[in-house]
Amino acid sequence: GAAVQRYRSVGKHQIGLVVNLEPKYAASDSAANQAATRRAHAYMNGQYLDPALLGRYPEEMPEIFGAAWPEWPAADFDLIRQKLDFIGFNYYTRSITRDAPEAWPVRAGRVPQPQGTYTETSWEVFPQGLTDTLQWIRERYDNPPVYITENGAAFYDPPVAENGRVVDSLRVDYLRKHIGAVHTAIAAGSDIRGYFRVVADGQLRVVAGFRQTLRAGARQLRHPAAHPQGQRTLLQPRGRQQRSRAARGTLMHEQFLLFGATGDLAAGQVFPALANLLRDRLLPANFRVHAVAKHPFETQEASRDWLLERVHARAGDAVDMDALRELLQRTAYTSIDLSKPEALGAALKLKTSTRLLSYLAVPPDLFVPIAQGLKAAGLLEDPARLLLEKPIGRDLASALEINAAIAACVPESRVFRLDHYLGKATVQNLLALRFGNTLLEAVWSRRWIERVDILVAETAGVDGREQYYSRYGALRDMVQNHMLQLLCLIAMEPPSALDADTVRDQKLMVLRALRPFSAQSAPDESVRGVYQAGVVGAQAVGGFSQIEGQSVETFVALRAHIDNWRWAGVPFNLVTGKRLATRSTQIVVTFKPVSHWLFEKPQRQQAAPNRLLVRLQPEENIELHLMSSLAGPEWGAMELQSLPLNLSMAPTRRRRIAYERLFLDALNGRHALFVRDDEVEAAWQWIDSIADAWRAADFAPQPYVAGSWGPRAAAPFLPPPMAHTAATSPRASA
Known part of the structure; x- marks a missing residue:
């Protein structure tokens, strides 16, 4: 606190506190492990930030140190709690924490994760921890400006390929996931001012060995990484293209929430595709459809009769009618005015923990309000997925707005943008x-x-x-x-x-x-x-x-x-x-x-x-x-x-309908045939150049x-x- 005051007095106005943070996760739901996790978190993370930002120590500190913990004069906290312009922290990994009475003073131990990916410094790669830490800072300390002052990984140096490029997939993957984690936090409201990537300096050089990391840094300078535009393109504003690579979990989702259920797309493609998958027993035994549209029906049976007739009229021989009847028996229809998405939760009455795939077969201007309504209803919590029918917006500006709003509701790893040609x-x-x-x-x-x-x-x-x-x-x-x-x-x-x-x-x-x-x-x-x-x-x-x-x-x-x-x-x-x-x-x-x-x-x-x-x-x-x-x-x-x-x-x-393959992949969490947000934005950027050129040249049809x-x-x-x-x-x- 005294140092901050002295710096302020001589005009040094950008002053912050930089710490090492490591999120703690309980090894199980047991009371002992939960208590150990709270102690470890307070000792590692709260001990340094709480005094500076809240004017007190975490309440777990006396429990950790017992009689050795002193009483701190209020004047000390008044001095320590000076105005800070930002918080900086270094992030590398997480800790799965268990109760360990023998580990004084915290009485907590780390549980190794054998299925994880590890760096050469024996740190588990866990990007979600970066998002969780940023959320904790935002909520506990009233969203201060934040810099990620260190983040990076030491890996074995990849060989230089015959074409002179480094196939540096581990580092590229690491950066992609961690910058994606930062972007997720930004979309959720965190005030993040900067991200610093560690390559060959500081802690990594010491822990992994000077020769290994220095060679890695030199090789990156001499040879471009075998990744499009090299690794430097990863560090663009907001980390737009860096996303988690795989959806969590492997279980097939069994609940299908369809918005726009009475539209042409639903009748001509969606219901026929689901019916054919059901006929071939490619869907879970407990698969259910929750159909949503504005059109009112007096009874569920009336909605099924109407959908049966409409799908048959639109799809003809492309749909198996017996399978369609079975599918409609598994379908519950709900009439909702989609311009009022705040009513979604009460109207749908779905459990928030379900493995739910929500498919928005509606115009793009409804994507954001529906996604926000789903989030407010708790229907986008992990492992729920969101499936969007292209196009995403009508130009780059609207696509950016939609992507940012969607990212605030659900991470990119659980978003699927559907182009049926694929x-x-x-x-x-x-x-x-x-x-x-x-x-x-x-x-x-x-x-x-x-x-x-x-x-x-x-x-x-x-x-x-x-x-x-x-x-x-x-x-x-x-x-x-x-x-x-x-x-x-x-x-x-x-x-x-x-x-x-x-x-x-x-x-x-x-x-x-x-x-x-x-x-x-x-x-x-x-x-x-x-x-x-x-x-x-x-x-x-x-x-x-x-x-x-x-x-x-x-x-x-x-x-x-x-x-x-x-x-x-x-x-x-x-x-x-x-x-x-x-x-x-x-x-x-x-x-x-x-x-x-x-x-x-x-x-x-x-x-x-x-x-x-x-x-x-x-x-x-x-x-x-x-x-x-x-x-x-x-x-x-x-x-x-x-x-x-x-x-x-x-x-x-x-030969299957294109939507059959795409629905199967979305239900199973496979992204390969879906379009990523940065693809959408790059496509719109080029399309906008054409529209702008036509307008400037007065180029009429x-x-x-x-x-x-x-x-x-x-x-x-x-x-x-x-x-x-x-x-x-x-x-x-x-």
């Missing part, structure tokens, strides 16, 4: 195709690939979704929501493993390498369109009615560029639209032509580049188009043509006839041979 078997097969075959991965780069086309063409219009579409348009609805995920799977670097965050890290690097659009580039690199009246499938259809004062596109074509070594110079053409000629979702990878043509010149007209065609809908298959010879009329002649090699396996069992391939200006963006059809079709608009 549940399609053919999309998952992209990973097997790329990384399971040296034949393709060896030519998967700018040296051999001419262009990549991603097409999502729909014959349907905006009918019934005008209000939603007027806010989102094709760019925000389809490009950000689905097409960028396909682009990432095509363009990502090979991950070191197929665990959730390793794959998602690589996808994130692709999104960050996308070249932003500008007002100057937009007219050459993009086309906007809006459909007018025409004919689709021999049926006359009307045009899209723009809301006055708005400019919304129903068609968009983009030429994306990925500025990295693998893809520099390769155009990625993204095309999507409503009311187009046919319904088709496909990826076309076009390879460069052979460097020298050996065959007769007339045959050159038949030459076609090799193409890999991945069809996602309406059928799902993969074809590799290669040049081959036909038997000519003479032995000396050679006729060439492009022939498809079908790479799809004949289905030996029913061009009309096109329904049933065509969009505006004629979009022809170069379409995959061949559609490009030729679109350019020459009399139905295409100028």
Whole structure:
């Protein structure tokens, strides 16, 4: 206290107290272990902070020291309790504590955790302890400004790989989890001003050995870590991309809370998927659905009859009706006005300790109030999980707001953002195709690939979704929501493993390498369109009615560029639209032509580049188009043509709805096929650059006839041979 006063007198105004803190957790619920944990916590953590911040010692101190504990004059506390500008603390591990009468003076001992991960200093890696310690400081000391002044780990030095990069996965994983723990505390309200990472200095050097940690630090300086953008990108403001890698627990969740139960998505996808999983006995025996929507029903039986009829009308043969009836018998319907989420707890009457998966199949503007209502009702406590249907927001600002609010309700390790394209078997097969075959991965780069086309063409219009579409348009609805995920799977670097965050890290690097659009580039690199009246499938259809004062596109074509070594110079053409000629979702990878043509010149007209065609809908298959010879009329002649090699396996069992796979993974806590918060934000950042460029260039949608391939200006963006059809079709608009 006297030192603080002296520093203040000479103008040193930023003064804080830095301590070592180690959270204590009881080894069991026994009274003895609980009491030992309180003593150990007071001795290790409260003994130094309480006098400075509260003007007293922890009440456990006399119990610890007995007769040796003196009476402290009030004047001493008045001197000690000086105004501090911040608290700093060093965090490395936790302690599982047991009663140990022989361990004087605290009478508490540490219980080793054999299943844990340990550093070279024999400290258990436990990031949750950092969050818990920050929460304790916030609640006990009225949320003072805090710096994490030391955090880090000593591990064996990884070898330098052949490409000169350090495969430093242990340190990267350590930092990811601990910065994620800090971010969780920030989202909960902790006033955290800084985070200092220990690399090769201080305590780690002493404990782990000077040679080991100094070599680790030097190696990090000489060789970039084999992690996207090196380890320095981990230390960004708020630790946005650093999250816990695995959901806790392995038990399958048996309670499914569905918001938006009367909507089109629920009828067309959610109930059919759950019914099929139930039929195949892939759900727990006690699986139950809690269906929530605003629509009122007089009885539970009335709600089941209504849902049965609606699901059958929407899903048809895609749902097993007997299984659907069984599922609805396990379904309890509750009518709730979702604009008043504070009523959730009383209306649902669910136990807070249940293994509950809450699925928000609702518009993004309802995500936050529903999540806050669930948290207030105690329905997001561990091990509960939250499943969100993309899109997350409509731009970067709203996505950041939603992600921050969700993080304040539930940690990232228990959040699942669903993009149903990632549940399609053919999309998952992209990973097997790329990384399971040296034949393709060896030519998967700018040296051999001419262009990549991603097409999502729909014959349907905006009918019934005008209000939603007027806010989102094709760019925000389809490009950000689905097409960028396909682009990432095509363009990502090979991950070191197929665990959730390793794959998602690589996808994130692709999104960050996308070249932003500008007002100057937009007219050459993009086309906007809006459909007018025409004919689709021999049926006359009307045009899209723009809301006055708005400019919304129903068609968009983009030429994306990925500025990295693998893809520099390769155009990625993204095309999507409503009311187009046919319904088709496909990826076309076009390879460069052979460097020298050996065959007769007339045959050159038949030459076609090799193409890999991945069809996602309406059928799902993969074809590799290669040049081959036909038997000519003479032995000396050679006729060439492009022939498809079908790479799809004949289905030996029913192909599952994409939502079936995704629901199974969410119920089991598997994140690999779900989108992380930083992926969402990086995608929106690129999408925002396009929207801003269009606005700055006054780039309006061009009309096109329904049933065509969009505006004629979009022809170069379409995959061949559609490009030729679109350019020459009399139905295409100028």
